[in-house]
Amino acid sequence: MAYRVGAILFLSGLVHLVVLVASGTTWEGPLSYRKAMTFGLSFGLTLATLAWATSFLRMNERTRTTLLGAFTVVSVVEVALVTMQVWRGVPSHFNFETGFDTLVSMTLALGGAVIIVTVAGFTAAALRSTSGLSPSMLLALRFGLVVLIGALAVGAIMIADGVRVSRGGDPQLAYTTAGALKPVHFVAMHAILVVPALAWLMRFTTWPERRRTRVIQATAVLYAIAVAGTWVVFG
Incomplete structure (x- = not known):
């Protein structure tokens, strides 16, 4: 189900890419429309990635279903609300102009909190796991x-x-201030895809596990440097 929902969200992002290009409006x-596009693509990819990556973890199935189900639902809510606001022609975040817009903005913020809780649950499971996975894959998932x-x-x-800046009376500055950290957010978001995918691909090589683990260790260090460098440049 998570894969299917992720595919639909990703497709919605592609549709809005077409709308954006065809309309000739600003990016x-x-x-x-870029916002609806990026939310659809990002949440679709992240949902599918999280479903795939956490399938390797040994954990209680009820807990796994609850966490992944919550992440799936909140992904749909986030993309749907952002898309709705884009088509209404009003900002989705930091918008407190009306009671309805305030409700949308606060729901999006609450959705972010739910996402953090679900990912924290999977992270705790990965940190507790000590068996059933190769050292390279376990390290990749944890990282x-x-x-x-x-x-x-x-x-x-x-x-x-x-929210702080917008409540202070300058919504336009709020979008600029929050947007400055987008590159850092983007780079860090996709480590869960890049590093475990590398560990998975190395299973098809003849390399011993010790070499695979060293490759993942080196990749993790390089990725951490990339995240830190992005923070220095854009943060």
């Missing part, structure tokens, strides 16, 4: 999930700063 700003937590923390900072 910038909170009212652009990817921990960095994903970091990406979500950056997202929380973006929302908190944006």
Whole structure:
């Protein structure tokens, strides 16, 4: 189900890419179709990635279903609300102009909190796991999930700063302030795909497990440097 929903969300992002190009409207700003596009693509890819990556973890099936189910539902809610606001021609985040827009903005923020809780649950399971996985895959999953937590923390900072500035009476500055950390958020978000995918692909080589683990260790260090470098440049 998570794969199917992820595919639908990803497709919605592609549809909005077509709409964006065909309409000839701006790629910038909170009212652009680009926002619906990026949310659809990002949540679709992240949902499918999380479903795939966490399938390797040994954990209680009820817990897994609850966490993944919550992440799936909140992904749909986030994409649907952002898309709705784009088509209404109003900002989705930091918008407190009306009671309805305030409800949408606060629901999006609450959705972010739910996402953090679900990912934290999977991260805890990965950190507790000691058997059933090769050392290279276990390291890749732990690293990817921990960095994903970091990406979500950056997202929380973006929302908190944006709300503070917007409540202070300058919504346009709120979008600029929050948007400055988007590159860091993007790079950190996809460690959960890149590093475990590399560990999975190396299973088809003749390399011994010790070499695979060293490759993952080196990749993790390089990825961490990339995230830190992005923070220095854009943060």
